[in-house]
Amino acid sequence: MQPDNPEILSEARAAEFLGKQPRTLANWRALRKGPPFVKIGRTAAYRRAAVLTWIEGQERSCAPAEPTTAARPTRRSQRRARGK
Numbered sequence: 001m002q003p004d005n006p007e008i009l010s011e012a013r014a015a016e017f018l019g020k021q022p023r024t025l026a027n028w029r030a031l032r033k034g035p036p037f038v039k040i041g042r043t044a045a046y047r048r049a050a051v052l053t054w055i056e057g058q059e060r061s062c063a064p065a066e067p068t069t070a071a072r073p074t075r076r077s078q079r080r081a082r083g084k
Contacts, residue, residue, distance in 0.1 A: 007048050008038075014046040018055075 014035070015022040028034030029044060035054035037044045073081075 009046040009048055009051065011044050011046070014051060017051060 009017060011022050011025055015025050018025075018035075025034060025037075025044070029037060035046055035051045037046050037050075039045075
């Protein structure tokens with residue numbers, strides 16, 4: 001990996017870019033979460049474009065897209081309703 005290649009981020013640089021610890025990225029890789037990565041030998045690296053695309057995919061709306069339905073009753077509330 002070329003250290004001066006701005007298109008490839010080391011794990012440390014990707015973590016800094018995302019505001020996370022490198023260990024978090026390692027955990028995400030183990031859980032198959034987080035941005036896509038490439039292995040260069042034994043080293044994990046991240047393409048800057050892939051990280052940016054992943055960030056865009058994480059965008060969430062504050063308002064629900066559809067009206068929510070009433071929550072299903074829990075077993076505890078069902079027992080209370082039966083008087084147990």
